[in-house]
Amino acid sequence: MKKYRLAFIGMGPGGADWITPAAWQQIAAADYIYASARLQDTVEDALPAFSGFFSLGTKERTWRIFNGRLTTLVEPILDDLERGNVVVLCTGDTGIFSIASWLNRVISERLPQQPIDWLPGISSLQYLSAKLKRSWQNLRIISLHGREPEDLDEVFRSKEPLGIFTDPHHSPHWLATQLIEAGRGEAQMSCGYSLTYPEEEIVTGSVRSFLTSPEEETRLCLVIVSEKTSVEEQTPSPWEKGFAGGMPDHAFQRGNRPMTKSVIRSRLASLL
Numbered sequence: 573m574k575k576y577r578l579a580f581i582g583m584g585p586g587g588a589d590w591i592t593p594a595a596w597q598q599i600a601a602a603d604y605i606y607a608s609a610r611l612q613d614t615v616e617d618a619l620p621a622f623s624g625f626f627s628l629g630t631k632e633r634t635w636r637i638f639n640g641r642l643t644t645l646v647e648p649i650l651d652d653l654e655r656g657n658v659v660v661l662c663t664g665d666t667g668i669f670s671i672a673s674w675l676n677r678v679i680s681e682r683l684p685q686q687p688i689d690w691l692p693g694i695s696s697l698q699y700l701s702a703k704l705k706r707s708w709q710n711l712r713i714i715s716l717h718g719r720e721p722e723d724l725d726e727v728f729r730s731k732e733p734l735g736i737f738t739d740p741h742h743s744p745h746w747l748a749t750q751l752i753e754a755g756r757g758e759a760q761m762s763c764g765y766s767l768t769y770p771e772e773e774i775v776t777g778s779v780r781s782f783l784t785s786p787e788e789e790t791r792l793c794l795v796i797v798s799e800k801t802s803v804e805e806q807t808p809s810p811w812e813k814g815f816a817g818g819m820p821d822h823a824f825q826r827g828n829r830p831m832t833k834s835v836i837r838s839r840l841a842s843l844l
């Protein structure tokens with residue numbers, strides 16, 4: 573008996589241009605596609621432009637539209653896997669606050685031998701960081717989308733740079749009030765609204781400046797809070813300091829005596 577495959581596909585931050593070629597190929601091979609209404613619209617609107625390039629063809633596919641209640645998806649997915657390949661379209665990247673984690677665990681418990689693939693996508697956090705010309709590797713990443721971590725007050729009072737996924741209740745205005753109370757009113761805050769869509773907007777200012785924003789925000793919104801605001805202000809790597817390899821010059825205690833520079837030490841080591 574043929575074993576049909578299940579795939580969780582990261583669909584990127586929103587716009588069709590940011591969906592990976594691998595994602596389109598998995599969609600092309602699918603018999604059943606689980607997605608939100610927004611992602612269905614994104615895919616169907618883009619099909620004329622992408623169908624030839626990714627050989628999507630005219631294969632008939634069945635859409636299963638869900639409203640975010642994951643518990644309602646399990647039985648239909650299990651039933652559809654008896655008849656064809658199933659893909660679940662996930663916003664952003666499958667590895668960060670994604671529906672893929674919970675569904676993968678539950679379905680694997682029910683069908684231990686079921687082949688499951690994860691395809692990463694471009695996260696809105698990656699996209700916004702690139703727009704701000706900053707790295708995101710040092711961000712403390714939290715999600716307030718339908719949840720509120722128990723240690724949130726501690727997180728806000730820390731001086732760590734933050735990447736925050738929001739929802740309408742946890743708006744930039746709400747975040748500003750909480751951060752000001754935590755003593756971070758003068759930190760820099762950047763809010764990305766409807767990222768990658770035509771109506772995209774990115775607003776940067778002090779935390780305090782967002783007190784004038786709406787108390788509830790219906791647009792998709794991602795927030796980065798940091799004391800440092802640009803690539804130039806972030807800690808440079810050894811290569812950006814001119815470090816050529818091995819131990820950097822400043823690691824040696826030598827008083828006023830001269831020493832061989834790091835570029836020479838690196839060259840001598842390469843000849844050994």
